[in-house]
Amino acid sequence: xxxxxxxxxxxxxxxxxxxxxxxxxxxxxxxxxxxxxxxxxxxxxxxxxxxxxxxxxxxxxxxxxxxxxxxxxxxxxxxxxxxxxxxxxxxxxxxxxxxxxxxxxxxxxxx
Amino acid sequence: xxxxxxxxxxxxxxxxxxxxxxxxxxxxxxxxxxxxxxxxxxxxxxxxxxxxxxxxxxxxxxxxxxxxxxxxxxxxxxxxxxxxxxxxxxxxxxxxxxxxxxxxxxxxxxxxxxxxxxx
Numbered sequence: 001x002x003x004x005x006x007x008x009x010x011x012x013x014x015x016x017x018x019x020x021x022x023x024x025x026x027x028x029x030x031x032x033x034x035x036x037x038x039x040x041x042x043x044x045x046x047x048x049x050x051x052x053x054x055x056x057x058x059x060x061x062x063x064x065x066x067x068x069x070x071x072x073x074x075x076x077x078x079x080x081x082x083x084x085x086x087x088x089x090x091x092x093x094x095x096x097x098x099x100x101x102x103x104x105x106x107x108x109x110x111x
Numbered sequence: 112x113x114x115x116x117x118x119x120x121x122x123x124x125x126x127x128x129x130x131x132x133x134x135x136x137x138x139x140x141x142x143x144x145x146x147x148x149x150x151x152x153x154x155x156x157x158x159x160x161x162x163x164x165x166x167x168x169x170x171x172x173x174x175x176x177x178x179x180x181x182x183x184x185x186x187x188x189x190x191x192x193x194x195x196x197x198x199x200x201x202x203x204x205x206x207x208x209x210x211x212x213x214x215x216x217x218x219x220x221x222x223x224x225x226x227x228x229x230x
Contacts, residue, residue, distance in 0.1 A: 085153075
């Protein structure tokens with residue numbers, strides 16, 4: 001499984017766009033990139049998943065360059081409630097979808 | 112739709128005692144995961160089941176940890192004997208776990224977790 005590297009922490013202000021980049025140099029051909037969000041005392045929650053180019057849903061966008069060695073999670077106009085830990089995962093299907101959580105990025109949104 | 116259920120929510124034991132956690136995944140989900148999350152760290156996969164078969168247990172300390180998923184539904188995780196370093200939150204997650212690969216089939220849904228304190 002490909003290892004991922006993300007910044008340990010980031011600060012932002014309400015209303016700003018936040019971009020969190022994840023490096024995954026050893027991503028395999030059949031690997032997908034998935035981002036989860038975790039609030040204190042809760043289990044992680046799925047945000048978005050992609051394979052290549054750009055994916056957008058109601059809460060975030062995911063940008064993946066052509067070489068797929070990195071990806072960027074974009075959160076538009078963050079609010080205080082977006083303060084959480086964000087995990088980038090890379091994994092593929094081998095008898096069950098396998099993924100590894102890293103240390104994550106702690107995002108602090110200030111008023 | 113009911114989410115992933117776990118019990119107990121909290122457990123305090125002394126070292127060398129044994130403890131068991133229970134997980135009931137979302138109905139119809141073939142894949143079940145047990146994670147250990149130590150404070151300040153990301154979740155660490157302990158074991159992954161596909162139906163009632165083990166897909167990955169490479170990080171499960173098999174000398175003290177065991178897990179089973181009878182009939183491919185509920186699962187239990189046991190620690191015997193517990194050590195101080197086992198203090199953590201134990202998270203259970205489930206996913207549809209079937210091909211093709213898209214969000215609907217591999218998105219993991221997590222339960223609230225069990226917070227274990229070993230004294």
